[in-house]
Amino acid sequence: MKTIIQAEQLCKNYDKFTAVDHISFAIEEGECFGFLGPNGAGKTTTVRMIHCVSPVSSGTLTVLDMAASIDNRTIKKNIGVIPQEINLDNDLTVRENLQVFAHFFDIPGPEAQRRIDELLKFVELEKKRDSRIEQLSTGMKRRLLIARALLNQPKIIVADEPTTGLDPQARHLIWQRLRQLKSQGVTLILTTQYMEEAQQLCDRIVIMHQGRILKAGVPTRLIADEIGREVTELRVAADQDEKLLAELGPLARGHERVGDSLYLYSDDGRPLMKKVLELDLPDTVHRPASLEDVFLKLTGRSLIE
Ligand SMILES: Nc1ncnc2c1ncn2[C@@H]1O[C@H](COP(=O)(O)OP(=O)(O)OP(=O)(O)O)[C@@H](O)[C@H]1O
């Protein structure tokens, strides 16, 4: 495995506000690496430093063995960016939007045409090639952003919340395409506030909150270590917690109180569930553990509020 991006004590300050606060991580060639966190965690700020549109305030950041602070032009050429904001040119058609970018990258005309046709097919937008941007759905626009990011045939793709605001079907289509890119050897850097997206796509993630990395690791491993296999949610008043936990004893391997709910963690929830049923508690939910639970345990709040 070759490290392709490395950050040590990376910081980004806006005046007195620290948006990214001494984070360190290493991304390997060919993996999908995710930044998972809620609004304002510092995900976009971090990836903008990686693709060199936002200067590093302090710490070191190396991309493809080059310092982001020095070789930013070369780095930019090697990274395809799917931005969080849909920044397509509304006055142009689908194909023209790609042509402008091809021109920007100095891709010769016939080669640009070939790539544009191929990419429109890849993102299933061939039929929309002559449509204006306003005639596209949000999912289609996001797919066009993927095609645009791939024009330059980059080895690294940054996808900043590529499925925010999409319905499940549109989201799954984008996941498929991103997985396909990964299978072709592209290194994928993904930011998301959806724990399911991180679980679906990422080999490794860091969980970000308020500019810092709270935890790093393989999603399934993080869940197993921090939570266990299953979660039982009890809607009970907080003053009941102590008594309840005493009654449940070792049936729960951990617990967390957040708002109106008591979350119980277990590896095999069946005996726990049996006991909970005996106690006849209202509105109980029993489900598999997820990254959301890891975030909840670390911060006392949920990813999306
Ligand atoms: N140009 C800027 N000037 C001042 N503050 C900024 C600027 N850009 C971002 N911030 C602040 O930095 C923090 C991190 O923002 P960032 O956009 O990186 O979050 P994010 O994790 O991408 O969130 P989201 O999920 O909402 O996209 C926020 O508090 C934001 O207000």
Ligand SMILES: [Mg+2]
């Ligand atoms: Mg963002």
